[in-house]
Amino acid sequence: MSRFSAEELRGVYRAVLTRRDVRAFRSDPVAQPTLARLLLAAHHGPSVGFMQPWNFIVITDLALKREIHAMVAREKELAAADFSGPRREVYDRLKLEGILEAPVNLCVTCDPERFGPGVIGRHTIRETDVFSVCCAVQNLWLAARAEGLGVGWVSILRNDLLRALLKIPEPVFPVAYLCIGYPERFASRPELEEIGWAPRVDLKELIFANGWGRRDGVEALAEAAGAEDLLR
Numbered sequence: 564m565s566r567f568s569a570e571e572l573r574g575v576y577r578a579v580l581t582r583r584d585v586r587a588f589r590s591d592p593v594a595q596p597t598l599a600r601l602l603l604a605a606h607h608g609p610s611v612g613f614m615q616p617w618n619f620i621v622i623t624d625l626a627l628k629r630e631i632h633a634m635v636a637r638e639k640e641l642a643a644a645d646f647s648g649p650r651r652e653v654y655d656r657l658k659l660e661g662i663l664e665a666p667v668n669l670c671v672t673c674d675p676e677r678f679g680p681g682v683i684g685r686h687t688i689r690e691t692d693v694f695s696v697c698c699a700v701q702n703l704w705l706a707a708r709a710e711g712l713g714v715g716w717v718s719i720l721r722n723d724l725l726r727a728l729l730k731i732p733e734p735v736f737p738v739a740y741l742c743i744g745y746p747e748r749f750a751s752r753p754e755l756e757e758i759g760w761a762p763r764v765d766l767k768e769l770i771f772a773n774g775w776g777r778r779d780g781v782e783a784l785a786e787a788a789g790a791e792d793l794l795r
């Protein structure tokens with residue numbers, strides 16, 4: 564049957580709507596078969612010209628995690644200069660990674676030359692290789708949610724340093740650094756929304772019809788499906 568059952572459908576939307584970026588982890592290990600399923604989910608993501616430009620570097624070595632953690636701590640400090648006043652105070656208190664606690668760290672990379680220069684669909688938009696890697700990450704993130712595992716994406720880092728630490732050869736480059744483990748909790752809303760840093764934008768404001776800024780007839784789309792209905 565091509566259509567999912569009502570229960571399966573609810574499961575898919577539950578994963579989508581209750582997925583969170585997680586930064587506080589319990590120490591319980593992630594079993595190999597579970598991690599294998601997450602990587603399989605990632606590997607089944609869509610990719611431009613079926614390029615599959617990803618590799619997955621699983622990081623469990625504590626010394627390596629410590630080095631990456633130290634780099635992220637330095638970069639968090641440097642990025643603090645982007646904020647001032649009360650926002651700076653909030654920024655300083657934010658926990659933006661769970662590198663040391665998460666039993667598994669994962670670096671997802673992109674090889675822009677996989678399968679040579681001719682990739683169907685990539686002639687004009689070269690970044691479609693990175694888009695593809697992000698699709699793989701999202702597959703993994705949703706599968707992790709369904710498994711009860713938390714994922715936190717850490718982007719406060721320097722790719723050149725990460726490349727050196729993980730010995731990633733040119734022209735491959737890191738796209739995502741993920742912390743994976745059983746979470747302390749799955750918050751019901753994004754932390755940045757909970758603390759008032761940024762609201763979720765009203766979907767109504769984001770949908771246009773037949774061109775930028777035109778709304779004729781599409782307002783109802785935003786109201787047609789409420790998150791509560793989907794999770795009921």
Ligand SMILES: Cc1cc2nc3c(=O)[nH]c(=O)nc-3n(C[C@H](O)[C@H](O)[C@H](O)COP(=O)(O)O)c2cc1C
Nearest residue numbers: 582583584658659660716717718719752753754755
């Ligand atoms: C590309 C990307 C990079 C991110 N980098 C960080 C990061 O460095 N530190 C962090 O705490 N969260 C990071 N996040 C998580 C976002 O803050 C989070 O997804 C957003 O606030 C929405 O919350 P939710 O994922 O729980 O729905 C990143 C997310 C994405 C997609």
